[in-house]
Amino acid sequence: MKKILSLLLAVMMMVTVLAACGGGNSGSGDAGNGAAAVDTNTVAVGAVVIARDDVPEDDIYAFVSTIFENKDAITEQHAKGGELDLDFASSVTSVPYHPGAAKYFAEKGKDVASVKDGAGTGSSKALTFGTGGESGTYYGFGGVLSSYVSNNTGVSVTAVTSGGSKANIEDLAAGDVQLAFVQSDVMSYGYNGERLFDSKVDNFSVVAALYMEQVQIVTTNPDIKSVADLAGKSVSIGDRGSGVWFNAVDVLGAYGIDPDTGISPVYQGFSDSADSLKDGKIDAAFVVAGAPTTAIVDLATAKPVYLVSLDEEHTSNLLAASPYYSAYTIPAGTY
Template sequence: MQGHMAVAISMAMAAGLALTGCGSTGTTGVSAETSAGGKNEAGRNTAGNTAGGQEESQSGAGAAQVTDTKKGGKDGGTSLIFTTGGDQGTYYGFGGVLAGKIGESTSTSVTAITSGGSQANIEALDAHDADLGFVQSDVMAYAYNGTNLFEEYGKVADFSTVAALYMEQVQIVTLDPSIQSVADLEGKNVSVGAAGSGVYYNAVDVLGAYGLDIEKDINPTYQSFGDSAEALQDGKIDAAFVVAGAPTTAITSLAATKDVYLVSLDDEHMDQLIKESPYYSKNTIPASAYGTDEDIRTVAVGAVVVARDDVPAEDIYNFCYGVFENMDSIKAAHAKGAELNLEFATSVTAVPYHPGAADYFAEKGMEVPVK
């Protein structure tokens, strides 16, 4: 797996640098700064290396750029790899915005790359193919405790929470107006997320609350958000589970050419689900998100950034500094920026926080659990 990730990182960095050269802003997956460097005695990547150990061949002037452009935070200077999600999901678009802002504001450089989602991001951290990753709050707990998605893979404990950033709604998307309840999915062709993502277990939970078995009562397919949207448009599936911050790029693009419908959950079944799985909370997707006739009631989990325990505290401090000192400009660049706030950022209890994050939040008068 490490070899594949290293290739993906190299391609992503090359593509991102090309986008930067073309003046792309907002959603580019690569920070504005990279520099050459090596590894320290502990084998950690220092400025300019990808998490997989490959080096960018750049001049000494490029190396100086990372530290010389520092505008705040602490003396970090490490180049971090940040795995996000599919290129039509919220993780990637928002991750690119955050990476750019952190690079502009601090000495730490962050490169956001596409990935297979929450489970894949945890596994990339475990394999030292990434330094940071987006993850659903439920999947983070699965990994830390070695349950559900991580029952076979095994417990992963050498990562920490950086910050919770926004809520990810369970979106059940269809082009068929006759599908008005989760119960109406029985016997239908339904995408339940890409293999390696947390969407599958969200689908299991939601369907289960309505008495449906994912393997027996629906015809499941395993597709990314973008592939799910294409399959809906082509009539190959009847509905798709998408767990991401709304509006989500893949669904927004679909709604531009088709009448999109989202399935609401009723209070009775949501209460049952939350009682059995308390990491869910009730949430509302406004009608304005996709132009639906009314607001959609559903459940949501948190979108959390996690990091390997051995990432320098100064660089994790800088990640938090770059995000929470620039909330207004991030909000202007991406809709999810409106959900950033320190109270939610420090609300995670399932996995302790990284010391660098704890240092930043302590300066803001917020205490978080630390390993």
């Protein structure tokens, strides 16, 4: 009997010790929810598909109509399909629309702001679609769109990886691609020869605005709760001169933080930024892409991630200075 009591006492003591140490839990506790626990207030730009002016009207009509007439089927393959909306798609004002796209939207009762004169008269051929990096939304969603259009129309579209918005505009101008994903702000810079571009690149027109791209400030440090907390920290702000870099410059500037001296800047793309966060090499990273973004989703499986919100006052100041942004809330549960 004494042996049995001693054994029971030993078991009870071990259970107590394990409970104090967290037992068999992973140790992450509620922190594993990270950014999923709360809404995140930020700003966003549009993700827009553009085309060379010499792509035939019929080809662009087939591309746009196939996407919007098969929204449910596309959404089954990629969540961004659920954000396709005719009003948003036809809402771009800074660059004229391709005639093929304008024709489809007019059939749906949506008048675009302007249509590119002389566009849509080239010869039909296989189309190459410049997207983005392998871990970004551009490539994932662009691949789905390309495959669906190719499999359901007489138009062949192939999605390829690229260096992002600026590179896509340059590749499109050079004739290396015929379709491209771009941020709406970078598209405007290129068309008007501003910021990222030394001269105008205007041999393209709009196909459709597809969804909003959120400026996501990602960290694995729960003590970084506001943009102001980034001061003095190591922060990835995209490749210098990229669209992400200008977004970071705009957001940091709204808080009075110089991107060269107010932080320790690191110039990395989405995947490298996620790896650096995972390895503890940087404190935070700017990622501009449709949420949920693959690179952040993958990071969140390894450790808790948090998204940094912009407060209302600084958001208002940013929107006043840069009207191509829109206020946006990333809902809890996105990651």
